[in-house]
Amino acid sequence: MQETTRRISMGERAEKILIVDDAQFMRYTIKKILTKFGFDNVVEADNVENALKVYQAETPDLVTMDITMPGESGIEGLKQIRQINPQARVIMVSAASQKDKVIEALTLGAKHFIVKPFTEDNLIATIDKVLKM
Amino acid sequence: MFEIKKELINPFIEAAAQILPQIVQGIEFTRTGLSLAKDVPVSSEKLAIIILGVIGNVKGRIIYSLENKLACEVASKMLFEPVSEELNSLARSALSEMTNMVTGRAISILVSNGYEVDFSPPTLFVGRDIQIPESDIPAILIQFSTQYGNLHLNLAVKEIEK
Numbered sequence: 001m002q003e004t005t006r007r008i009s010m011g012e013r014a015e016k017i018l019i020v021d022d023a024q025f026m027r028y029t030i031k032k033i034l035t036k037f038g039f040d041n042v043v044e045a046d047n048v049e050n051a052l053k054v055y056q057a058e059t060p061d062l063v064t065m066d067i068t069m070p071g072e073s074g075i076e077g078l079k080q081i082r083q084i085n086p087q088a089r090v091i092m093v094s095a096a097s098q099k100d101k102v103i104e105a106l107t108l109g110a111k112h113f114i115v116k117p118f119t120e121d122n123l124i125a126t127i128d129k130v131l132k133m
Numbered sequence: 134m135f136e137i138k139k140e141l142i143n144p145f146i147e148a149a150a151q152i153l154p155q156i157v158q159g160i161e162f163t164r165t166g167l168s169l170a171k172d173v174p175v176s177s178e179k180l181a182i183i184i185l186g187v188i189g190n191v192k193g194r195i196i197y198s199l200e201n202k203l204a205c206e207v208a209s210k211m212l213f214e215p216v217s218e219e220l221n222s223l224a225r226s227a228l229s230e231m232t233n234m235v236t237g238r239a240i241s242i243l244v245s246n247g248y249e250v251d252f253s254p255p256t257l258f259v260g261r262d263i264q265i266p267e268s269d270i271p272a273i274l275i276q277f278s279t280q281y282g283n284l285h286l287n288l289a290v291k292e293i294e295k
Contacts, residue, residue, distance in 0.1 A: 023233075025211065025226035032213075068254065095237030097244060097251065117156045117234050 015131055016041040018060040020051040020077060021093065022069040026116075030064060030093075033120045034127075048077035055081055055088075062089045062131055065110075067101050075105055082109045089130050137169075141191060141290050142273055144242035145235075149277065149286065152235045157210040160203075162284065166276035170287050180204075181220065182265065183232045183257045189250035191243060193270050193290030197232045200282030201259075204228055220259055229255040248292075 017039055019030045027044050034042050043058050045051035047069055055063065063081060067074040074092060081088045092105045092113040102113045111130045114123060146164065153162045181204035183197040199207065201218060208224035209216040211231065216224045232255045243250050268289035275286040 023226050023230050024223055025230045028212070028223060028226075070254070095233060095241075097237045097240035099241070099244070116230075116237070117152065 012038040014041065015039065015061040016043065016058060017127070018051065018054055018058065018063045019044045020048070020063060020074065021066040022046050023066070026066065026093070030123065033123055036120070037124050048072035048074070048080065051077050052080055052084070055084060062091065062127060064091050064093055064114075067092055067094045067098050067105070075101060075108065078105055078108055078110055089133060091126060091130055137271060137273055138292065140246065141243070141292065142288060144239040144246070145195070145286060145288055146275060147242060148235050148238035152238050156231060156234060157207050159210060160206060160279050160281060162277040162279055164275065165278040166274065168274050170272040170274035177261055179259070179261050180263060181225075181228055181257065181259050182263055183229060183255045184265070185232060185236050185255045186253035187240075187250060187290050188253060189248065190293045191248050191250045191290050192293055193288070194268060195236060195290075196265060196285075196287040198285040198287065199228070203279055203282035203284060204259075206281040207231060225257050225259070229257050
C-alpha cells in the first residue's frame with residue numbers, strides 16, 4: 001500500500017485541476033488528496049472572479065466548484081466557465097442541504113457532484129469518472 | 134408560553150451524531166446535556182466560537198463553542214497534522230467547515246421534513262471572555278463531552294408562521 005502511494009505520488013497524472021472554494025481548509029484538503037493520488041498539476045481560486053481568470057490562463061482539464069461562496073455562487077461560476085468552454089468538466093462540491101442547487105447545476109452542465117464530507121476514494125473516483133467523459 | 138419544538142432541535146442532534154464521527158475520527162462525542170440556555174455564559178477559558186444564521190421559514194442562529202484543546206484536536210484530525218494552540222487560519226477554516234457540514238446536514242433533515250430553510254456562512258472567534266449578544270428566541274444548550282473537552286451547541290431557532 002505504501003509503495004502504491006509513493007509510486008502514484010511521483011506525478012503520474014498529467015491532467016490539470018482547478019479547485020474553486022472560498023474555504024482554505026477545503027482547498028488544502030482537496031489539493032492534498034489530489035497530490036497523494038498523483039495529480040501534481042493543481043491550481044486554486046478562492047472565488048468565482050479569480051476562478052475565471054485562472055481558468056482562462058491555465059485551461060484546466062477539470063474544475064471542482066464549491067456551490068456556496070461569498071459574492072458570486074458556484075452556480076454562477078459554472079455558468080460562466082461553460083460560456084468560456086461549453087465542454088468544460090465541472091464537478092460541484094456541495095453541502096448536504098443543497099440538493100436543489102445540485103440539480104440546478106447538473107441541468108446547467110455540471111458533470112457530477114460530490115457532497116461534503118467526502119472520502120478520498122469518493123473524490124478520486126468521481127474525478128476519474130469525469131475525466132473519462 | 135413559548136414552546137421549543139423538538140422537530141427543530143432533533144435534526145441538529147442527529148446531524149452532530151452522524152457527521153462528527155465521520156470527520157473527526159478518534160474523538161468520542163457523548164451527549165451529556167440538553168437544557169434551556171437562559172443566557173450565553175461568558176467563559177474565562179479560551180474558546181473557539183462559531184456562529185451561523187438560520188434563514189427561511191425557520192429563523193435564528195446556532196453557536197458552536199469548543200474548548201480550545203478540543204478545537205485544536207478537531208482541527209488536527211481534520212487536517213491530519215498537528216495544530217498549535219494559536220489555531221492558525223487553516224485550523225480556523227477547518228473548524229468553520231466542521232460547523233458547515235454539521236449544520237448542512239441538519240438543514241437537509243429540516244428540508245426533507247418540509248421546512249424551507251437555509252443557513253448563512255460561519256463566523257469564527259477565538260479568545261477568552263467573548264460576549265455573544267443574547268437571542269430574542271429562547272435557546273437550547275446541547276452539550277457533548279469528549280476526552281479533550283466540551284462542545285456546546287447553543288441553538289436558538291423558531292418557526293415563522295406564514
